[in-house]
Amino acid sequence: MSPPTDAERTFREEVLPEIDAIYRFALRLAGSPAEAQDLVQETFLRAWKNRDAYTPGTRARSWLFTICRNVFLRGEERRRRHEEIVREQSGQAAGASEAATGDGEPDHAVFMAVKDRDPEGTFWAGVVDERILAAIDGLPGDFREVVVLSDLEGLSYREVAQVVGVPEGTVKSRLFRGRQILKKELHEVALEAGLLDRDAPEPRTSEGGEP
Amino acid sequence: MNWVRELRRLLKEARGKRTDDPDGLEGGLTCQEAADHLQEWLDSELDEEMAARVGVHLETCARCYPRLAFERAFREAVERAARAEKAPPDLKARVLQALESEGYREE
Numbered sequence: 414m415s416p417p418t419d420a421e422r423t424f425r426e427e428v429l430p431e432i433d434a435i436y437r438f439a440l441r442l443a444g445s446p447a448e449a450q451d452l453v454q455e456t457f458l459r460a461w462k463n464r465d466a467y468t469p470g471t472r473a474r475s476w477l478f479t480i481c482r483n484v485f486l487r488g489e490e491r492r493r494r495h496e497e498i499v500r501e502q503s504g505q506a507a508g509a510s511e512a513a514t515g516d517g518e519p520d521h522a523v524f525m526a527v528k529d530r531d532p533e534g535t536f537w538a539g540v541v542d543e544r545i546l547a548a549i550d551g552l553p554g555d556f557r558e559v560v561v562l563s564d565l566e567g568l569s570y571r572e573v574a575q576v577v578g579v580p581e582g583t584v585k586s587r588l589f590r591g592r593q594i595l596k597k598e599l600h601e602v603a604l605e606a607g608l609l610d611r612d613a614p615e616p617r618t619s620e621g622g623e624p
Numbered sequence: 625m626n627w628v629r630e631l632r633r634l635l636k637e638a639r640g641k642r643t644d645d646p647d648g649l650e651g652g653l654t655c656q657e658a659a660d661h662l663q664e665w666l667d668s669e670l671d672e673e674m675a676a677r678v679g680v681h682l683e684t685c686a687r688c689y690p691r692l693a694f695e696r697a698f699r700e701a702v703e704r705a706a707r708a709e710k711a712p713p714d715l716k717a718r719v720l721q722a723l724e725s726e727g728y729r730e731e
Contacts, residue, residue: 417729424728432719436711450715457719461726521659524694534694537701545705563667564699565706570669589663596698 420464427473428460434566435477441561442485444550456481478576523596527609536608540599548598556591563588651680658688
């Protein structure tokens, strides 16, 4: 048996260890563990066949995300109906976009709603993992992938832009908007779970220091 | 009465600069400017100088700090939920098997 080539060694040392991150991404893209597993297998097979295209020492993870996303999108026809719904939703959401922060902007809404009861948002820590992941899965596809790559996997705007194939500005606006949708959803979850008192009278004691 | 005109001019100027925050201008930024950069600051996407100014403002301004803490708590919850997930062990075995049928060799 011949000794492993450099590409083989790189594949073993840099590419294969990313399987957990790729599985998480695949799971959020595909929605079910069974589909996610097929997607991961296909992603690594394609990566292996194209191993010479990977430059050692660069971010193997970003490279794999790109492959994974392409594999997923190629299977799109099979779930065209599902994707139609997703696109409809993202169309609606995009209309309400132009996200920045600041007073009156939607990003502010949840904070403003709870700031008198829980100004530092300690209730977020009480929202269970399953509900958070379900809320992410419920995001329109365009928003979901940037939120997953950025907030779950820690890619920079530039890296996300490369994976998704859109300008950085688009990444940013989708990311901000996606987070806003998530916050609204999870705020509702927190209210339902009793983590925040829905009808609590807004405390207006002198302690707050607000006139 | 020149000093009256001067006083009016100074008041007008001061009003133009007034921020929402009476303690204000930590890091040389208004609360609104700091809030506008909150997301990018947490994403580590600002240049060094702006990042320093926004950081000073958000960490030290009594009005803005809760907003920062709120956003951090939200992100920590999302990250925690995501980190809980790992690829199932049999998936790793399955992927290795598929790769071996394409010529990959375990050492």
